[in-house]
Structures are given as C-alpha cells and as structure tokens.
Amino acid sequence: MLNITPIVRNLLIINVVAFFLQSLIPQLTGLLSLHSVLSSNFMPHQFITYMFLHGSIGHLFSNMLGLFFFGPILEQQVLGPKRFLIFYFFTGIGAGFLYSGINYYEMSQLKQAVDLYVQYPSPDAFLDFMTRFAPNLKRAALDFLNNFEENPVNTSYIAESINFVKDRYNDQVNVPMLGASGAVFGILAAFGLLFPNMEMFLLFVPFPIKAKYFISFYAIYEIYSGINHKDSGVAHFAHVGGMLFAYILLRWWRIKRAY
Secondary structure, X not given: OOOOOHXXXXXXXXXXXXXXXXXXXXXXXXXXXXXXXXXXXOOOOHHHXXXXXXXXXXXXXXXXXXXXXXXXXXXXXXXXXXXXXXXXXXXXXXXXXXXXXXXXXXXXXXXXXXXXXXXXOOHHHHHHXXXXXXXXXXXXXXXXXXXXXXOXXXXXXXXXXXXXXXXXXXXXXXXXXXOOHHHHHHHXXXXXXXXXXXXXXXXXXXXXXXXXXXXXXXXHHHHHHHHHOOOOOOOHHHHHHHHHHHHHHHHHHOOOOOO
C-alpha cells in the first residue's frame, strides 16, 4: 500500500479544506485566485494562494490524485520533507510567474488592439479584431458583422462594436487562474527526471510506458495546447511553468536521477 508521507498528507488536507471553504465563502475564489497583473483584482499574495483553490470537485480530484501518487516517492526517497515542501512552493509559484508573464504579453496585445479599434472603428477592423481575439464568438456575431458591413457609418453599430471590444478586454483581463496544477506538474516533471526508466501503467494505455517518455509527451502537449488553444479554460503555460521550474531547482540542487 502506498505510504502517504507527512508533507503530501498535509497538502492534501489543506487543498480539500480550502475547496470546502470556497464553497462556503465564494468571495475567497476572487480574492485568492491569481489575476492578471493588469487587473485591478491582482494582489501579490495570489502567487501563493491560487495553488490551494480549485474550480470544481473534478479539478481538485485530478490534481490531488497526481500529488497522491507521485508526491510520496519524491518526498520519501529523494528530497525529504523540507526540500519537498520548498520544491512544491517553488514550482507552484514559478508556474504562476510564467503564466503571468505570458498573460501580461497577451493582455497588452489585446489592450493595444482595443485602443486602436476605438480610434479607428470600421467593419473590416472589427472583423480583424474578432478573428484575432475572439474567433470562438465570430459565428455568433455573423449577423452583426453583415449589418455593420452594410452600414459602416451607422453610429449605433460603431458604438456597439466599440463596447464589444472593450468588454472583451475586461472579460479576459479579469479571468483568474487557480489550482495546484503548476506544482503537481512540477512533481510529474521531477518524477520523469529522477526516475526516467520507471515503467508506468496508465489508464487507456494497454502497455507500460517509461516515465521519461510520458513526461516528455505531456510537456510537448502542454506547450502545443498553450499556443493553439488559448481559450480552452486550461492554464497550459502554468503547467509548463511548473515543469520548467522543477527542472531548474533540481539542477540547482544537483540531484541525480534515482532510477
């Protein structure tokens, strides 16, 4: 039976308790989730607190499952309790920093596009904005686009389009990020780096796969998804950040692979 180590056990308890507190006090989610640094809701403490919040029971379960299965072996066989706790926070905070850096760039690009459109609104410019920054809403706005194109100087259409691009920015910049995924992906990366040849049996995969191949595939998938599926609702670059900062810290500590 898997031995649950002290730090892993405490982290599991804290995450579960935090989830139930979110259910009782919904305001905690907005206060403690990680917001864009360009948002008025951003506060520095969110780089830590976001790691202990989750958006649903499924979100909590999947993250805690990864912590439950991969955390104890790192804490018990490689890092020890103190280093494992440092590792968990380092990768989780690092994931938040990478996510925030990329989010800052994306939101700055969006803000520039909004400001430019407000100065020079037109049907073609609105179509270009929709294509670049709201492709998933383009089909729903098709009737408006056609009407605007037929009436390019209609003040009501111009005003409505300006309100749309402004609302798009406000909606996007205030979307928070939450979850232990960054730290958990750091743990997954560390497992792949320290136990690269350990064979894993995965659900829906009918054959064993070595940890180094599984983790490498997962990293490539997260990078691809972060670039191509920005509106998926998943913070893929937070996952990548957790893996990246795990690599950095293990190299800094000069910890060699264990298997």
